[in-house]
Amino acid sequence: MKINVEIDEELEKLEVLIRAKEWNEEVNQLMDRLKEKRRSYFSGTEDETRHVFKPEDILYLYTENKTVMVRTEEGRYRMKERLYELEDELPEEQFVRLSKSAIANLDALEKFEASFNGTLCVYFRNGEKEYVSRRYVSEIKQKIEGKG
Template structure:
C-alpha cells in the first residue's frame, strides 16, 4: 500500500482519498477505520483516585469478581463500565476479544503459545499472560493475519 500526505494551506477542511483498482476488504477496512468514532479517553479508579487514560495506554481489560479492570502501562484500574460496553468504544482494529472475560490491545501482544484443548496462551510485552478461549482463536488469527499451520 502506498501512502501519501499532502499539506495544502488553501484547504478549509481535511480530505482523505482512497484510490484503488478494486473495492475489496482492505479498502472497506480503511474506510471503516477512518469513520470510527470511538471514545478517546477512559477513566478508571485506583482507591479514591480517578485516572484518565487513552486506548493506547491499555494493555488489556479483564473481569475479576464481576468487576472490570483495566491493566495499563501506569497500573491497574477499576472501570465502571461493563466489558462489552468498553469493547464497543474501543477501536476495533486495535483491540481483540480473548475470552468472555478479557479484551487485549493487539499492539501490546508479544507471542502466542499453544495451550490445552485447542486454546492459546497470549503473552504481553509487560510479561503478563492471558488465555484465549477456543471460541475467539479464529478472530485473533484474522486480526493478526496468522500465517502457518493451525
C-alpha cells in the same frame, strides 16, 4: 492502493476524497474506518482516584465480579463502561478479544502457549497471563500473522 496527501492552506475543514473504479468491499472498509470515532484517552478509578491513560498504555481489559477492569503497567483500574463498549472504542488493529471477558493489546503480548484443551494461554510483558477461548483462537492467529 495509492495514497496522496495534499496540503491546502485555503481549506477550512479536513476533506477526504476516495477515488475508485467501482464501489467495492475495499471502499466500504475505508469508509467504515474513516467514520470510526476512537477515543484518545480513557479513565479508570483506583480507590477514589481517577487515572487517565492512552489506549497504548492498556495491557488488557477484563471483567472481575461483573466490573470491567483495565490493566496497565502502572496498575489496575475500574472502568465505568462495559467491555463491549470499550472494544468498540479501541483500535481494532491493536486490540483483540481473548474471551467473553477479556480483550488484549497485541503490543503487550510476549508469547503464546498451547493448552491441552485447544485453548491458548497468552503471556503479557508484565508476566501476567490470560486464557484465550477456542472461539477466539483463529481471530488472534489472523491478527498476529497480519491477515486480520
